[in-house]
Amino acid sequence: MPDPKQLAAILEVIAKRPQPLRHDHELQVAMRFCADQGLDVLPQPGKGETLQRWQALALVAAHDLSLAKLYESHTDAIAILQELGGAHLLKSGLWAVWAAEPPQARVRITEDLQGTPLLTGTKAWCSGAAQIDWALLTAWNEQEQPQLVAVDLHQPQVDIGEHGWQAVGMAATASVDVSFEQAPSCLVGAPGEYLSRRGFWHGGGGIAACWYGAASGLALYLKDFCARRQDDVHAQAHLGAVDAALSSAASSLRECAQWIDNNPRQEAQLAVLRVRAQVEQAAEQVLHHVGRGLGATPYCRDARFARLAADLPVFMRQSHAERDLAELGSQIAARASFSWQL
Incomplete structure (x- = not known):
């Protein structure tokens, strides 16, 4: 560590x-x-x-x-x-995980005469494709089962696209399409194991930690402003709202991390869906209050602030918004013994 x-x-x-x-x-x-x-x-x-x-x-x-x-x-x-x-x-170099499965972009697995898995097709939403060396990606075997594979991107059978990413926020990560034409790869785990493993939802909590970190980085700008302008009661009120949101989200992240460590073999979907919803709501509040508290100046004059403020809304769309909330609500409703007692 x-x-x-x-x-x-x-x-x-x-x-x-x-x-x-x-x-x-x-x-x-x-x-x-x-x-x-x-x-x-x-x-x-x-x-x-x-x-x-x-x-x-x-x-x-x-x-x-x-x-x-x-x-x-x-x-x-x-x-x-x-x-x-x-x-x-594990090889030296940079890795990424690409697991998006839009219906129009699917990678297929076949085998050559020696039994080496070969990848053919297009993978969409490949973040950082231009910067990394190896990828873990989901593909589909001949039995129509999802299978995780590891592939070296520095081979002629791999074509990294340059188009399709129009975002201003997260512009540098360039989540482009990557095409494979019988590219040799290695199977990782059993079919379906990428989603069924316990660590899948553990990783989802890590994404929420990134949302939290970016929101806290933006909040520091408002804190520094308020330290210099203690007579600005409106900015101080916005800072108070930011503190309440971030403190609550931090507590939720700590509680979720502790639950995962105490229950490493249990299904973590409910705990992680809840913490992602809490952190997402907190980050949205931070974006709202920091913008209103600081005005246009940092958006226009501070490159780091401007990038962070543009990047965070795009990054947070890894959340599935109301779909995730509906799943959370469904799981809560199905628990006969559940309550919110303090």
């Missing part, structure tokens, strides 16, 4: 680089720098240090959310390989 002070120091070095993290190459350099320093070695979720893992993700997200996207996906890939018995597949 990287020491938080060491991680903060490394991020400070990255922040002082001549180029901001707004271009593919600079983002890749920053991520490789983190990996070279060993800052991608995080505790496995559900092993007693889930909160420490989430704290590292939040710290990177508070610094730069595009970097956090690569960092979270890279560290998630490492955790998945370890969980599913694929640690021997």
